[in-house]
Amino acid sequence: MNLAFIPVRCGSKSIPFKNIKNFCGKPLVYWNLEALQNSSSIDKIFVATDCEEIMSVVNSFSFDKVEVYNREPQNANDTASTESVMLEFIAKKKFSDNDLFFLVQATSPLTQSKDFDKALKILKTEKADSILTCVRTKSFFWNKNGFPINYDYKTRPRRQDFEGMLMENGSFYINTIANIIKYKNRLSGKIAIYEMEEFTAVEIDEEDDWLIAEKLMFKHIISKKDKKIN
Numbered sequence: 137m138n139l140a141f142i143p144v145r146c147g148s149k150s151i152p153f154k155n156i157k158n159f160c161g162k163p164l165v166y167w168n169l170e171a172l173q174n175s176s177s178i179d180k181i182f183v184a185t186d187c188e189e190i191m192s193v194v195n196s197f198s199f200d201k202v203e204v205y206n207r208e209p210q211n212a213n214d215t216a217s218t219e220s221v222m223l224e225f226i227a228k229k230k231f232s233d234n235d236l237f238f239l240v241q242a243t244s245p246l247t248q249s250k251d252f253d254k255a256l257k258i259l260k261t262e263k264a265d266s267i268l269t270c271v272r273t274k275s276f277f278w279n280k281n282g283f284p285i286n287y288d289y290k291t292r293p294r295r296q297d298f299e300g301m302l303m304e305n306g307s308f309y310i311n312t313i314a315n316i317i318k319y320k321n322r323l324s325g326k327i328a329i330y331e332m333e334e335f336t337a338v339e340i341d342e343e344d345d346w347l348i349a350e351k352l353m354f355k356h357i358i359s360k361k362d363k364k365i366n
Contacts, residue, residue, distance in 0.1 A: 138256070139180045139231070140172045140238040143221050145212050146187035150342050155185075155242050156193045160353045163193050164340070167245035167353075173199045175249040177256045178238065184221055186212035219320055226313060233314035239322050243340040244307040246353060247332075251307065255330035259310055265325025266311035271337040274300035302329060306339050 144155040144165055156163040165183070172178045183194050184205045191204050211221040222239065231237075236259075238252065251269070259267045274295055277285040286301050287293060309322040316322065335352045338345055 137179045137232070138177055138236045138238065139182065140178050140240050140252075141182050141184060141222065141225065142168060142172075142240045142242055143184045143207070143218055144187070144190055144242050145185065146190065151340070151346065153189065154340065156190055159245060159346070160350055160358060164245055165190070165194065165242045166197060168240050168242055168247055169194070169197060169199055169202060171247055171249045172238075172240065172252065173201050175252040177253045182225065184225055219322065222316060222322070223320060226316060231313045233312065235313045236310055237313055237316055238308055238310050240308040241306050241339070244305065244336065244338075245340070245349060246336045246338070246357065247307045248357065251330070251332060251336075255308070255310060258328055258330050262328045263326070264328035265315055266309065266323045267328040267330055268309050268323060269305055269307040269330050269332050269336075270302040271305045271332050271334055272300050273303045273337070274298050277301070302331065303337065305332060305337050307332060307336060 142165065146153065148154040151157060155165045159167065169181060169183070172181045178201065181199070181202045182205045183190070183202060184207045185191060185194075186207050186209060194202060194204055205225055207221050208224055210216065211224050218239065222237075226237075236256070240247070255267055255269065258264075276287050279285055287298070311322055311324060315324045318324070333356070335356050338349045338352060340346050340349050
């Protein structure tokens, strides 16, 4: 079985009730749930929350793959790690060791159904144990001591000739249930990378991220959906 897991809390210091705040006409958490619901790769989706308001909103979507999981308070505070709620959830459910666990972040709403399907294909093709999503950045990086990290400033490359670096964008991760239990981490063993489109680099943590992400959502995803409908 391929199961998706979205951890969402009530608390958010930067943007109150961020996960259910209106984003492009829908609550933020809706967008990943819709993408997962429409993915042929996903069998079941769990939303882990401590919040009655979030539970109510998620249930109102009526997605038939979605089930709400009531996470423990100690794994829903500001200091709790994502891994802690993952392990809590897995311990309470009966999954097979080989079941695939998709950890999906609601703060990356630009993820599409095709991304889950393509990433799963790469995981299997490369015979990897786990996979993470990245975007390619062609920025030039330096350390604090004034030394370049990813290029030689004496022979500055043109952007079109520059390979750049892969940056984790936090959209989602895939691993087996057995590996997560054993290593207590979302990633382990042979790690593959699924490279996503450059516009998916944004993660919503601050108000400015929200504004940028909405613009990108309308441009790259919603406008294309509208064209298909028309």
